[in-house]
Amino acid sequence: MKRVAVGGLHTECSTYNPVLMTEGDFTVWRGAEMLEKPYFDVLKRYAAEYRPTFYARNIAGGPISRETYDGFKAEFLAALEAALPLDGLYLAMHGAVFVEGMEDAEGDWIAAARDTVGPDCVIAASYDLHGNLSQRIIDALDIYSTYRTAPHIDIPETQARAVDMLFRALTGPRPVIVWAPVPVVLPGERTSTEDEPAHSLYAGLPDIDAAEGIWDASLNVGYVWADEPRATAAAVMTGTDIPALEAAAESLAQAWWDARNDFAFGTETGDIETCIARAIASPTNPVILAESGDNPTGGGVGDRAEVLAELLRQKASGVIFAGICDRPAVEACFAAGEGAELSLGIGATLDPGSTPWRGSVRVVTLSDDPSPALRQAVVQIEGVTLVLSARRRPYHNIADFTALGLDPAAAEILVVKSGYLSPELAPLADPALMMLSPGVVDQYVERLERRRKAVPTFPFDRDFDYAPRARLSARGAA
Structure with a gap:
């Protein structure tokens, strides 16, 4: 029976919010209690020797205090190390965490998990579509899937895609991740999947999934209220056919870019x-x-x-x-x-x-x-x-x-x-x-102070050209 660990850190942090999140703000589940929560019912789809570690979540707010983050990370890694050896690891993440004094907090968390479990363990992550990505995150993962609805009504379905791919990889070929960042970051209120053009773009993702060699197509809107370089949209593909993944990622990224001026409030x-x-x-x-x-x-x-x-x-x-x-x-x-x-x-x-x-x-x-x-x-x-x-x-x-x-x-x-x-x-x-x-x-994001966001990025910058370029994960290139 496969040994699979479970953990995660799930919140959304506006860098413009002056109120730091501390430990007491979070709901924290440790060890076996994680498997008792309906949130992790997705694991019942497969028989495995599950090793629950640590999971913390909070409603969106300001940055996480460094002391709180360091404590959470240490506890997670200690539980993860105690669970070794592992065949797989499922991480239930958000993607828009910001920690005081740190950039790319998910990159830090996921890379540390990879260092702990080693190169042979398959790591799958589920994300909120308002999460932000980086090459460091992609390089540490094997599998990635994000919500396809905003408002978010497909959380269990997203978790199921990630876990299904994890167990598929444990008994078959190992997938890789290809992604294409898009220099566009807009508020969720302008990119609701109930309104066009997001509705049609997200509705088309299952057709991409159905292609040979592609396991999952994901599209991140990104989180605009995080003033850091990784705050952009992105097209992300998981699968086994690298040329097909690259073509699909670049096509989806181009479609998002082409629609950038069409996004508007739905009310x-x-x-x-x-x-x-x-x-x-x-x-x-x-x-x-x-x-x-x-x-x-x-x-x-x-x-x-x-x-x-x-x-x-x-x-x-x-x-x-x-x-x-x-x-x-x-x-x-x-x-x-x-x-x-x-x-x-x-x-x-x-x-x-x-x-x-x-x-x-x-x-x-x-x-x-x-x-x-x-x-x-x-x-x-x-x-x-x-x-x-x-x-x-x-x-x-x-x-x-x-x-x-x-x-x-x-x-x-x-x-x-x-x-x-x-x-x-x-x-x-x-x-x-x-x-x-x-x-x-x-919502007038253009008037937000920008110190660390990538330049150029729409809508903060408008007079620039973009051509998507797919990037392969380090694990896929190995």
Whole structure:
């Protein structure tokens, strides 16, 4: 029976976010508990002697502190070494990790794994399509597959492709990886696979898979809010026929490049003031307003209060706003109790670049938890029902609201810190409006500070030519 280890590090880090991720922010699974989690049910497809090691994940945010990363890496490598010898290793990764004081964190993690398991072990990785790649990453892997949907509704299918290829390689020919970087990096909100041209480009990937000698075709959008050289799109092929892989990678890379000017937001957009006025005047509801610049699942801080202030200035009513991260405000609400009225400052406790709102609130509901970091408070401010969270988090699922006694479908205006809407919220929107709001995941990416991104890269640079060039992994060239 084959011996296969499992591990990974999964989060997304905006280098523009000032709030470092630390160990306590992560959900960490160690050893045998990994195999008990539905996330790793894909492993049940094959009988093997599994050696689970270490897996950590967190919602998107700022860079990981170096101390936290070094601790995670040391624990992962120690568990990996204890599992030797190995036939295979499956890494469930994201691809957009940034560690303070380091570039290409996944390259560091995966290369260290390769050094530990040796050259004969087959390593497969699954990725988020918003991950970034480098030659160092490609050189350490044998197998690669990435999500094909954004919003991401094919995570198990992507994991299955990676694991299927891993076991195929353990009993047959060893594949290689060929990739073609594309000097384009755009926000996910402009490249949703529900909209053209991304929809057609991703829909064509299974046809590429079906070609002789090609096991998997992957297409990375990249993560635009990481200011590092590897932040670009890429076409990535896994298989056994190197000429076919090279031709497919270059063709797909060229198709993405050719479409670069066609990517656009898939919903109506506007500034905060305009979108709120449009929502108030709408004859249909609920109008869902997405505050894109402070989206915590994209790397935003999640504590900006400009939208709250504008809702109140325009005297909006029937509003549910979920939510704003403000632990001091949550603690003040718990100290006051349900039904209490108190004066609060809300927002800007984490992001020094934003401005708090100050005024009187009434505490409606308190959601307690043994961990103070998981507490929530619902407060009423004039026509706005506002959710406050002690910890950065999204409110993208219906259950996030119903757990607090709120019905998002009954709101006249529903405000969420989001980019494109989640699969659960999108069907409720009548209509949906995306606010191009300020924040560390600003949708106007062209105005982001650029110190380390590769030059030239579209849309930061526009007057340059590009011809795709496929690159073979070092293991394929050996």
